[in-house]
Amino acid sequence: QAFGEGARHFESHAALAAALMADLSAVDAARPSPENGQSPIPVPRSPRVLVKGSRGSAMDKIVTALLKRGEDTPHVA
Numbered sequence: 001q002a003f004g005e006g007a008r009h010f011e012s013h014a015a016l017a018a019a020l021m022a023d024l025s026a027v028d029a030a031r032p033s034p035e036n037g038q039s040p041i042p043v044p045r046s047p048r049v050l051v052k053g054s055r056g057s058a059m060d061k062i063v064t065a066l067l068k069r070g071e072d073t074p075h076v077a
Contacts, residue, residue: 013058017065
């Protein structure tokens with residue numbers, strides 16, 4: 001059901017949102033920072049997420065979940 005190497009298919013919006021949150025949290029955890037005991041070096045840019053889908057696919061639910069995460073996650077200046 002998914003196309004291409006590394007592609008994944010999700011049965012629900014909730015499953016997709018949970019997978020995105022886990023993936024983004026893994027990226028955050030891998031970043032060097034004083035909090036995780038690594039020396040502070042220039043931080044790479046944050047990942048970009050493109051959400052594409054018709055209105056009927058209700059991808060606004062995914063956008064809402066991502067925006068909520070953005071409000072709850074500290075930002076690197």
